[in-house]
Amino acid sequence: MPYIVHIKPNDLILHVNPGETVLQAALRQGFSFPFNCQNAVCGTCMGRVLRGKIEYLNDAEDELCEEEKEEGYTFFCSAIPKSDLVIEMFNVEAPAEEPVKTVSYVAATSHALSPNTLLLELYPQNKEEALIFRAGQYVYIRQNEEAQAYSIANAPDDSGRIELHLRHTEDNIFAQKVIDLAKVQQPIALSGAYGHCVLHAHPAMPTILLAAGTGFSQMKALIEEALNRSLQNPIYLYWGARKREDLYAHALALEWAEHYPFIHYHAMLSAPEPGTWDGDTGYIDEYVVKQHVDLSGFQVYASGPPDMVFSAFDLLTKHGLNADFMYADILLLGK
């Protein structure tokens, strides 16, 4: 059972798992929480325990003077709750929750990423009304009574731009209508932003991004966000698809891996056409557990069809992944 930590003066509630520090729990849940060294040295995470019991990671308590101890001061990067707590910590903010709204966007550009995947670059008709979103979230495209969800493929920037990777086939009438509107630059209604699968900056935690098909779009946004925030935790991007053409941004992913030493990329196909692929074949989650036999200490983001996400969840947690550190919108719906 997680402990409940009541943070004053902002009256925020944090759930901390057994064995977890207050800072780890705050970052896992997307709070903005002051920290720097994560090692009971800099004092950035220092606050007071007003009620409840803690224990310390390592010998962090030795870094406090007697007066600080008497007043309840502690380093929250090293404080592990042993009961529910009331703490005093300034400058803590809850994860931003923007109200969901529907806004008209217009396609500035659209081009084929593959024979059946189109990149749409959309801007709000009125910039003041742009949707506020975080990297990793998704929007619904709305048409009359119908709506379909699409991951936003970029990290937010000042322009209000939203990039979508639209998979279309002849029998997907909804997508065909969106493409028709985009071609003639007619308004497209987007509502959002939705989803809690956003980047959690767990200190020094290696990150696995697991994408199937156009699930790559969400991972692209998370990588852009990590680069914008200059995070350098190791990132392992694994992308699985059926055919070579479905790896529609293979060159971009290879480029990331070449330019950033902390980004690693591997793609595999489950049903390549003869002569189109000389890489690995099979299922990407099975490849991940061969590469990382022990996944304790990792965080994983997954995006793709529900079957793939659930099967990856089962397999990866069997290999030591803490279930609390697997993020996928389909899983978070139940949390």
Ligand code: FES
């Ligand atoms: S983050 Fe530096 S002391 Fe906790």
